[in-house]
Amino acid sequence: MGEPSAAAGALYDACMEAEEPGHYFYQDDLLGLGLTTNVEALQKLCSELTRTQRFRIYTSEGRPCWRSRGEREARKLVLLADSDRMVYECIEAAGRNGIWAKTIKSKTNLHQMAMNKALKALENGSLIKEMKSAKTPMRKNYILFDLEPSEENTGGRFYTDGEMDVSLIDTMSQILLYFVSAKSWAEKVPSPAEKAAPAVKKPPGKRTRNDVEADSNSADFEMEDTGHYVPVPFRKGNSRPTGFCVPHPHGYAGYPTIPEILKAVRESGVFTADLVLSEEGIQQLLDALVYDGQLEIMKIPARTFAAGSMNTSRAGSSISADTAGLSNPGISKRRRQADPDEDLEEMAVKSVRRSRPTIGYRTTRPLLRPGPHGSAYRVDALGSGYTEAPCGRCPVFEMCVSGGLVSPETCVYFEKWLGLKDEDNEDEQRVADGLGGEEWVPPRKKGKEGNKRAKIAIGYD
Amino acid sequence: MSQYESELLILLVEDLYGDLCSTVFKALIHLHRTTLPVLAQYTGLQTRRLKATLCVLIQNHLVVFNTSRDEGITFYEADRKGAYDIVRFGKSVKICEERFGRGAGQVIAHVLSLGHVPIAEIIQKYNAEMSQKSKRGKKRLRTNPPATNGAGATADHTEITSSTFSAIESQKHLRAIVRQLLDEQMLLPERQYFFKPSYDVHEEAEAIVKKEEFPKGLKGTKDKARLLQQVNELKRKWRDDDDDGDGTGRNGSAAKAIRKFKTPRINGAFTNGVNGNHVNGDEDVELNEELVVRLNHERISVAIRTERLTNLAGRYLGEIPSKVYRVLLRSIEDQIPRCFDDLKDNGNESDEEDEIRPTTSTTNVASLLAELYPKVNLKDGLVHGQLNGHSDGADGHQDSDEESDSDEDTVRPAGSREALRENKERLSDVREHLWALADDPRGFITWTNSPSREWEVDLSRLNQVLIQHELEETVTHSFGNMGTKVLRILKDKGKLDEKQISTFGLLRPKDIRPVLSAMQETGFIDLQEVPKDLSRQTSKSLWFWYFDPVRTRQNMLQATFKGMSRCLQRAKKQRLEFNLVVDKADRLDIRGKEDAQLTRAEREQLAKWKEIEEKLHVQLGRMDDTIAVLRDFDGAVGEN
Known part of the structure; x- marks a missing residue:
């Protein structure tokens, strides 16, 4: 009973050759394989294959069709008890989405004990596996052993085993920040004359929080120490910073755009995973960094010279213009999901959008507090008068x-x-x-x- | 009005004006609108004494009153705004000092200590002091340097008055200063409007408008809207117009909110022409000495906003652009009489036009910059060269360059050529800095593309930026970066459940959960429950987090008020510990001669107390900055 007859075996082999396991064959497809032209004979062969678990019968729009299974699974399935097979079929039907144990139970109408036994048997036989779903992390889900959980279940590109992969995100963010920072601020190296006569400037190391509080009269309306005279924090390479960071002149078109960042990350070869390395992935990371206050969105003047080389120049950030602080609402008000259909639409309107200003990214100027011995350390916020007081x-x-x-x-x-x-x-x-x-x-x-x-x-x- | 604000106001009054004043003030806060007999009963004070106290309070803008025309009963009410302004006394002096010189600061301090005062009295006081000084010799001046003045926001004002005008050289100088302060609208002619409760003013205005414009009564919503508009117009006229009239008199043209360096004209009731009031023939400053002046606190708010915006620009762009920005803001200040106008009709069709968007030009900024920061080297904050080549002409950048090029080509004497080139270079440096401000995503300024008014400042939007920044700073300080990130996401996206927040922020749900609930507890964000079905089971409901800026702002405002009053209460308690020595040092025979009269231990004690007091008062001032941002710049708390 375990093995199909020679004729049925030939049909099965032909099917496996033609398509991967899991493909649906209609009657015409099977006839088209050229092994038999007789419908009745085919019927027999199919039912035999179904009995030996090589095929499973389905109906689609009133027509019968058969779905092929892999040889390995089929051999194992033949040996299983009926209840186990029912469970297997349930899980198989769920495909890449996986299925919740409770749903299996209600579908198969099995007793809890019987179902547990069946699941265990299937798991031991490497026919199914447990799957963690990001959607419902607490539930026990099952999926066929050979299948990868769908994206919905993994939670998206930044998930590993149904959990957000924080270390991946952190590393990627750092890399992005590194690329963006290199082009964000200009470095101003003070001329020798300025270095020699620092009298006008206040050395950063001398002013501490206490000082600010102590000279009461001046503290209120003096400039807060914004760390102007502190070295540029993000720098390409490891050379010691020599100057201060100042804004790029108006018209600077070097703020990196998403395609540019993507290209740079690809070229660096740090990451190979395609999922992460898409424009959507980069976009998602950049958006998060903007929310984090580490990056800010800059308008780049339309660059006529680079229009050809820049194949995509879109303003696709899902962050609305209000947050980004842009006064022109037309730029990024549009919201976009990571949806392939929309991408097509994007392609269509891309040519129109090219004339608009592009969006680039710039690192937010770090807030530095002078530390001991002329060093500086980064702080997140100065706080308000309220949080400075013990009450806050x-x-x-x-x-x-x-x-x-x-x-x-x-x-x-x-x-x-x-x-x-x-x-x-x-x-x-x-x-x-x-x-x-x-x-x-x-x-x-x-x-x-x-x-x-x-x-x-x-x-x- | 909140409990914490009231608490703070009472403490402020007590701190500066003493127990008696604060008792009456407290009673007025509790009783709201009340009459003299009720007040006497409530406080248990003799009527005579109560009247005297009320006088002081009214003089210092802590109490407003109105006598109704029909019944002749006078109602008193606490003036919350005026009482809160006590916190800003030190700041006001400091601002004027920084802008108009130390003499101006001293004049302002004098005016503040008296509430309002006729100009003649300022001059008289100065004269008296001068003669006293010449009698006593110059010894006193040396032993009592004015540096001790006004250490904290509410420093003892007796000290201020004791050496009031040390920085003023002559009477002429004094007059010039007063004139300047009037021109800058830092000093304001006292008007009846300021002494009346807003309710009464409104009633009165409404009565007049109804009588004049709607003799047949109101019909429909349209009429009501028109009434409100006209009432506001009338109130605005009473507030801003020069004559203290009762609605008749001049038309409202002078009441235009924007007045460019316009001299507040002198009270018509007092004068027979401005020119007739010269005291000495050689005086070149026109002053009506009978004019009663007070400090214009709204201008102080404007100045505080300038500083706050400067700080914001400094945080995001560095020192030099922020200095340029400060200068720019200073240059437009004369176009902004106040941060926001509560009498403006909101929601009407004129909204768009009325939006305050002052403008200025590069040349303006450059010249003022040279005046205010002569030492700043603009080149310090600029990188020249590599990219200027392909900055596109659409921004008008090149246009103006060409203009000045052609200027240079015209024949000029060789000597001025160098200066001209230098000037041109400086202008382009300033422009470069201004562009850095305009390019910033916060949009500190915008380029308008019209020649005379090149740069525009969208203040109403910047108000929101400031408020948001203040909230974010607070959240970051209390909940870390994660809190701010969540706040920004919620602000941007609206109501979200935990899962969505985690997707947008790329944060793990289990990491954000504690932050979310902590922020909810302190009122920065809120949670909404949406049941999926009628059973309303907790597990089946959706839970959405959201951020309501107005509510959060209100919460934080109250918390800050509370924090401020706690500082004052602590100061009060701390003073008790040093009571002995502080009281001794306060004695008239010891004051100024502390070194000789006090023992070393006492001096140490005194120094310690001063340190503590200063710390608490400085903190008070810093919390006041928060209040300014949250409350004063944009009055829409509670409305949106």
Whole structure:
């Protein structure tokens, strides 16, 4: 029973030769293979193949059709119990989408135990595998062993095993930032004369947060330290930065566009995965970086000289113009999904769009705070006046009321912030509390003995 | 009006004007609109004393009042705006000092300490001080340097007045300063409008308009809209117009919101012509000495906005473009009488035209730049050469170059040629910086392509940029970059569920979840539940996060008010700890001679207290910057 007859085997081989397993054959297709012209004979052969699990019968628009299976699976399936086979067929029908265990149960009407057994048998036989779906991460899904989960289930191009691949995203983002940064800001090297006479400038290392707060009168309206005199942060190569970053002159067309970035990443050969290396993939990453505040969208003046070499120049960012801060709403108001149909449409209107300004990317000017010894470190934000005060960071701010349990008068955060509480005071307080005022040990002289005494005193209490 | 704002205002009044004033002020805050007997009963003060206190409060713009015409009853109301402005006293002085010299700062400080004052009294005060100084000799001046003045926003003003005008050389100088402050609209003639509660002003205006324009009564919504418009117009006239009239008198042309360096004309009621008021024949400054002046706080807001925008430009573009931007903003300030006009009819057809979009030109900026920042080397922030070649002509860039080229070709004396070339180069440097500002995605300025008004500043949009920036800074500081990222995504895309946020931001759902809920707790974002079916099961509902800018702004505003009052409360408590020494140092016989009269320990204590006070007050000022951004630049909190 396991093996088909010679004639049926020949038909099956012919089918396998013609198409991959999983292809649907109509009657005409099978007749077209030239092995038999007799419909009835074909019918027999097909039913035999179906019985031996080489074929599975389907109907499509009222016509019967057969779907071929691989030899390996067929051999195994023949040996399976009926219930197992039912489960298998369920999973097979779901294709690349996979199927949830509960759905299998309701479809096959099997008992939970029987189904579990069947699933286990199929899994052991390498006929099916469990699949993680990004859509429903908690569910147990199954898919045929040979199939790759569909994109819907993997979650898209940045997912691995149904989970977002953060390290992939991070690495890619860093690479993109690197490429963009090289073209984002011009480097201004101070002339020797300027270097010799830095009197006009304030050296960055000298001004600390405390200073800013201390000179009260001037602090309010002096320029905040925006790190102008701090070296260019992103640089091509590892050479030491020598100058400062200043904006490129107006009309600069070098802000990288998506096709350019894609080309650069491809050429670098760091990544080979096609999924990531598409314009949509790059777009998605860039959008995320814009939201991150690391990149900003720049309008590039229409470049007449490069129109030929730039085969695509689209303003495809899905970020709306408001966020990007662009005043011209026509540029990127359009929203675009990663949809092949739309891509076609894009191609059609591309020629029209070329005359519009293109969108390029620029790294946001890093916010640098001067560190010790003339160095600088990057900060995310300066914060507002509110977050600078202890209240802006207070975890119990909601409860704070004058005279309450949490109150400005007794606030420990204020104490710290105002520099009223130092180590000594704290010790003093603790010792005084511990001894209940009976035996006071000066905190400075307090050594081992002091501690011992403190313990004894507590013990007596 | 929120609890925290009230709390803050009461503390501010107490801090500067003392217990008695704050008691009455507090009562007024609690009672809202009230009459004298009620107030007396509530506070338990003698009527005589209460009246005196109210006088002080009114004088300092902390209380507004109105006597109704029919019944003759006077109602008092706390002036919240005026009380809040106490925080800005130090800042106002500082701004005027920085812009118009130290003398101007001192004049402003004097005006602030008195609320409003006739110009004659300023001059009189100056004269008195001069004669006193010449009597006492110059010793005092040296031992009490004015540097100690106005350390914090609400520093003791008695000190300010004690050496009021040390930086002013002569009476002529003083008059010139006052004239300048009037011209710049930093000082404003006092008007009746400012003393009346907004409700009464509105009622009055409405009554007049109804009587004059709609004698037959109102019909339909169209009439109502027209009424509102005319009422606002009338109110605007009362606020901006020179004569303190009651709706009659001159037509509204002078009330045009935009006045270019126009001198606020002198109160018609007082004068018999401006020219008749010269005191000395040789004075070349026209001043009506009887004019009562006050500080124009709205101009201070405008100045604060300039600084905030400058800081923003500095953060994104670096120091030199930001300085150019500052100059540009300064050059357009005279086109903006106030940050936003609450009396403008919103939602009407005139909206588009009325939008404030001041303009300026490169030449303007260049000349002012030379004046304000003579030392700045514009070339520091520029890279010349490589790319100028193919900047396209569409931007008008080349046009103007050609123009100046032809200028140069015309025959000129050889000596000026060099200067001309230098000037031209400087102009092009300035232009380059301006383009950097225009190219920035935040759109600090826009190129308009018309010759006289080359650059335009879209202030209403920049207001939003500033507000958003302030919110983002706060969120970043409290929730890290992830919080800001989520905020930006939500702002851009609207309502999203967790999964969508994670897709747009390329973030793992399990990473953003804690940030989202923490931000919801503090009110930066909100969550909406959308049930899929009637059973409303939690697991079956969709949960959408969203960011409501107006609500978030309101929340943050309240939190900042609260933070400010906490700072003040802490300062109050901290002062108690140093009570002994601070009170001693405050004694008249010791003040100014601290070194001789106090022991070393006391001096140390005093220094420590000063440090603490300063820190708290500086923080207060910085929180006020946040308030300015969130509340003053764009008045649409709660409306949108």
